[in-house]
Amino acid sequence: MHENIEISQRWWSCGEIADCLNLSQPTVSAWCRAGLLSACRFGRAWRIADADLKSFLAKVHTSANRVRAGGDSDFGERLRQAAAPAAVPVEVPS
Secondary structure, X not given: OOOOOXXXXXXXXXXXXXXXXXXXXXXXXXXXXXXXXOOEEEOOEEEEEHHHHHHHHHHHXXXXXHHHOOOOOHHXXXXXXXXXXXXXXXXXXX
C-alpha cells in the first residue's frame, strides 16, 4: 500500500482501466484484490495511481516478451488465475 499518497497525481478507477485495456471491470478488481495491481481502497472503490498503472503495464509487457521468447511467465499465470471466476459449490437436490 501507499504510505505517502500524493493527491495531485492521476488516479484511475477499475472501470477506466478496463475500458482502456478492453477488459472487464471485475478482472481489474480481481487483480487489485490479489495484489497484482497496486491499488488503494477509497470506500468500496479501488483507485490505481498513474505510476502504479504504468509499472503494472511494464511488468505485463516484460512478461509477454518472456513468453514469446520461449521462457516461462509466472506473473502471466498469476494474472490469469486472479481473473478466473471462483468456483462456487452448488447443491443439487436429490
